[in-house]
Amino acid sequence: xxxxxxxxxxxxxxxxxxxxxxxxxxxxxxxxxxxxxxxxxxxxxxxxxxxxxxxxxxxxxxxxxxxxxxxxxxxxxxxxxxxxxxxxxxxxxxxxxxxxxxxxxxxxxxxxxxxxxxxxxxxxxxxxxxxxxxxxxxxxxxxxxxxxxxxxxxxxxxxxxxxxxxxxxxxxxxxxxxxxxxxxxxxxxxxxxxxxxxxxxxxxxxx
Amino acid sequence: xxxxxxxxxxxxxxxxxxxxxxxxxxxxxxxxxxxxxxxxxxxxxxxxxxxxxxxxxxxxxxxxxxxxxxxxxxxxxxxxxxxxxxxxxxxxxxxxxxxxxxxxxxxxxxxxxxxxxxxxxxxxxxxxxxxxxxxxxxxxxxxxxxxxxxxxxxxxxxxxxxxxxxxxxxxxxxxxxxxxxxxxxxxxxxxxxxxxxxxxxxxxxxx
Amino acid sequence: xxxxxxxxxxxxxxxxxxxxxxxxxxxxxxxxxxxxxxxxxxxxxxxxxxxxxxxxxxxxxxxxxxxxxxxxxxxxxxxxxxxxxxxxxxxxxxxxxxxxxxxxxxxxxxxxxxxxxxxxxxxxxxxxxxxxxxxxxxxxxxxxxxxxxxxxxxxxxxxxxxxxxxxxxxxxxxxxxxxxxxxxxxxxxxxxxxxxxxxxxxxxxxx
Amino acid sequence: xxxxxxxxxxxxxxxxxxxxxxxxxxxxxxxxxxxxxxxxxxxxxxxxxxxxxxxxxxxxxxxxxxxxxxxxxxxxxxxxxxxxxxxxxxxxxxxxxxxxxxxxxxxxxxxxxxxxxxxxxxxxxxxxxxxxxxxxxxxxxxxxxxxxxxxxxxxxxxxxxxxxxxxxxxxxxxxxxxxxxxxxxxxxxxxxxxxxxxxxxxxxxxx
DNA sequence: GTCTAATCGAGACGGTACGTCGGGTCTTTGA
DNA sequence: TCAAAGACCCGACGTACCGTCTCGATTAGAC
Numbered sequence: 001x002x003x004x005x006x007x008x009x010x011x012x013x014x015x016x017x018x019x020x021x022x023x024x025x026x027x028x029x030x031x032x033x034x035x036x037x038x039x040x041x042x043x044x045x046x047x048x049x050x051x052x053x054x055x056x057x058x059x060x061x062x063x064x065x066x067x068x069x070x071x072x073x074x075x076x077x078x079x080x081x082x083x084x085x086x087x088x089x090x091x092x093x094x095x096x097x098x099x100x101x102x103x104x105x106x107x108x109x110x111x112x113x114x115x116x117x118x119x120x121x122x123x124x125x126x127x128x129x130x131x132x133x134x135x136x137x138x139x140x141x142x143x144x145x146x147x148x149x150x151x152x153x154x155x156x157x158x159x160x161x162x163x164x165x166x167x168x169x170x171x172x173x174x175x176x177x178x179x180x181x182x183x184x185x186x187x188x189x190x191x192x193x194x195x196x197x198x199x200x201x202x203x204x205x206x207x
Numbered sequence: 208x209x210x211x212x213x214x215x216x217x218x219x220x221x222x223x224x225x226x227x228x229x230x231x232x233x234x235x236x237x238x239x240x241x242x243x244x245x246x247x248x249x250x251x252x253x254x255x256x257x258x259x260x261x262x263x264x265x266x267x268x269x270x271x272x273x274x275x276x277x278x279x280x281x282x283x284x285x286x287x288x289x290x291x292x293x294x295x296x297x298x299x300x301x302x303x304x305x306x307x308x309x310x311x312x313x314x315x316x317x318x319x320x321x322x323x324x325x326x327x328x329x330x331x332x333x334x335x336x337x338x339x340x341x342x343x344x345x346x347x348x349x350x351x352x353x354x355x356x357x358x359x360x361x362x363x364x365x366x367x368x369x370x371x372x373x374x375x376x377x378x379x380x381x382x383x384x385x386x387x388x389x390x391x392x393x394x395x396x397x398x399x400x401x402x403x404x405x406x407x408x409x410x411x412x413x414x
Numbered sequence: 415x416x417x418x419x420x421x422x423x424x425x426x427x428x429x430x431x432x433x434x435x436x437x438x439x440x441x442x443x444x445x446x447x448x449x450x451x452x453x454x455x456x457x458x459x460x461x462x463x464x465x466x467x468x469x470x471x472x473x474x475x476x477x478x479x480x481x482x483x484x485x486x487x488x489x490x491x492x493x494x495x496x497x498x499x500x501x502x503x504x505x506x507x508x509x510x511x512x513x514x515x516x517x518x519x520x521x522x523x524x525x526x527x528x529x530x531x532x533x534x535x536x537x538x539x540x541x542x543x544x545x546x547x548x549x550x551x552x553x554x555x556x557x558x559x560x561x562x563x564x565x566x567x568x569x570x571x572x573x574x575x576x577x578x579x580x581x582x583x584x585x586x587x588x589x590x591x592x593x594x595x596x597x598x599x600x601x602x603x604x605x606x607x608x609x610x611x612x613x614x615x616x617x618x619x620x621x
Numbered sequence: 622x623x624x625x626x627x628x629x630x631x632x633x634x635x636x637x638x639x640x641x642x643x644x645x646x647x648x649x650x651x652x653x654x655x656x657x658x659x660x661x662x663x664x665x666x667x668x669x670x671x672x673x674x675x676x677x678x679x680x681x682x683x684x685x686x687x688x689x690x691x692x693x694x695x696x697x698x699x700x701x702x703x704x705x706x707x708x709x710x711x712x713x714x715x716x717x718x719x720x721x722x723x724x725x726x727x728x729x730x731x732x733x734x735x736x737x738x739x740x741x742x743x744x745x746x747x748x749x750x751x752x753x754x755x756x757x758x759x760x761x762x763x764x765x766x767x768x769x770x771x772x773x774x775x776x777x778x779x780x781x782x783x784x785x786x787x788x789x790x791x792x793x794x795x796x797x798x799x800x801x802x803x804x805x806x807x808x809x810x811x812x813x814x815x816x817x818x819x820x821x822x823x824x825x826x827x828x
Numbered sequence: 829g830t831c832t833a834a835t836c837g838a839g840a841c842g843g844t845a846c847g848t849c850g851g852g853t854c855t856t857t858g859a
Numbered sequence: 860t861c862a863a864a865g866a867c868c869c870g871a872c873g874t875a876c877c878g879t880c881t882c883g884a885t886t887a888g889a890c
Contacts, residue, residue, distance in 0.1 A: 054840095132388060136386045136387065171379045200403040262853095428834070429834025430835035468837045678867065
């Protein structure tokens, strides 16, 4: 249950309005606690206590700890990645975008939050769909924008399965992030991913 | 506390020996319960009850629910994928291997078990390492065997980053499996993945 | 905290005056809810909802659920017992008064309300005093009036401890009402009580 | 739900047996807490904490706070009143018995416990029946024994309604105890009660 | 006709306790 | 020593009420 939005018609419902202060305190406490201990050891009780808030004020607006943490990390960091400005080389753009994303995920707090969300998503199909919309889909759109740019520049072939390609690219990252391998998701890895995929993506040069 | 007997072979500790029946009953109950409800709703108590076993008989041999479920699914299915017999076309082998793996994971029970394990792994770094060894690493070895075969056949370039390539290939699957996207991990997807990567992998034909 | 009464000097305070409709709706809802479920399960929230009233409108005028229910039952029934008209036989009057009182308390709704108030009184000394004034004291006055009448008629000895006697008479009822015994508080019981006490109360006949 | 009794057949059920230490700690904590604060403010949580016991160990053996407190006070005090030894004057015995009972109930801790139980009984018909059996009925038996003695001595008339008489006698006490009146339940009151009832109870002297 | 003041319905708020569930340990009897 | 049974301590769960608080809206007398 994402936080309610007031109708665009600006109609105020009766009764005491929701406290923005309380909302922020809860989100902040959630991020802080996920940062300082295992996600599983972060209880709703603890979040409420840390935020100096009644438990009901959490349950009133979020359906589960996962929903809350998703909102918390979305506001805290996930929505903070600024869009890429395209250059004259779409392959360079792709590599740069991946490197920025990898760097972003190398932040320990962010990584911990995202891991928790992925875990939750595996245990709850509905939440998995929410998470896709809020996290994975956003990244897909970013890639797609680069693809479009590549088409315009004539660098990218137009007969590839865009979805498969996007999943291949992202999958490289998520595999390293989630599997437990010790291989890093760093700039070199981004470069390698692009290097491996480039021959399959680019328009033939001698035409 | 090993016994003080000198003979390294045939070491029998004193007391009643472990009951194989009990062990199997526990593993079977674990698989059955994970199949019929959410992993989170499978309690140790429930497993013990379903297996008609005391709780202590679980805690004596496994450190956590995750360890138990990992053992349970390893015996039940994960170790059941027979090895690929190589053909004269390494790319075809690669595609076939992926298709077999995808098909394997399309089994609902297996998928549910693996999802649970992945979830657990995100919340516990130690278990993540265990899971890597038992699941991901096994698949990497399979891929690597195909790579070797491709080198021998002269189909595969030898100057690629093998790890990056393997992670790219597997990542494609795991992304679709874990992210919540509705795009399937079917035969066509396996074909598309190979098609996209082939130009970056194969030795140039006119040399 | 009983409901505020405007000063007798007809001083009107400024601002919106108290709504009599609201007051009645609350009292009615209280009686209705106590009738249809256990007193403990009647929450202030529920009363407010049933009366279509804000919770504050209850807390503004009553200090607690007990105070409210006491007011509610006082208006609903407790103040509805008409006074006894004395006859020429004070013992007959006494018996009649008891029978009327017993009959009154045999009403299920009244019984439920009174039980709730007695319960509350045991847990709160202050409320116990209030309840004494509003319920028990009223009955004592009724008895005392009969005693006076008996003195005038020369039927009652004047050297008895009036308080002890009144408590003995009432106690008989309250014991049966409160203790959980299945013996009824009916007309026969009233007759029996008077029969047992009469020898100790009446003036000796041969003097 | 009163504490389970082991079957008379001395068959031991399997599993860890109930801990007598734990049982006592809970009962002691219950009495202590009821003594030191309002019954309503004694939470099950607090009892568990004071007894250094898990909440479940309370809920496993008692169905409600009331059941627990009833057991606690029964063991602590209610069953501690030694039986009266009859003398040659049944009226004196009656007075003495009442005085002992009144004195017993004048103990502040006992009074607080009993008040709580009476309150609970008013709100729960089932508990009311339990309480009758455990508290009121016991007292009735005591009175009845005195009555029997009085019959044998030829002091008591045999044509009175024993139940009505017993309820009248006890009612006198309970009225003063429960109603909130400030009149005490002391030795003088016991004497007065007997004095008032004696003429209605005793056999005529000149027959 | 504003202005002041108290009321009203509505409902969010910080709290406390509830009764249940599950985790992991301990203590029995019996094999 | 292992096993089944089940009681134990612990702590989190999600819910229900408590009594308080803030809203906009209403309703009077005072200015």
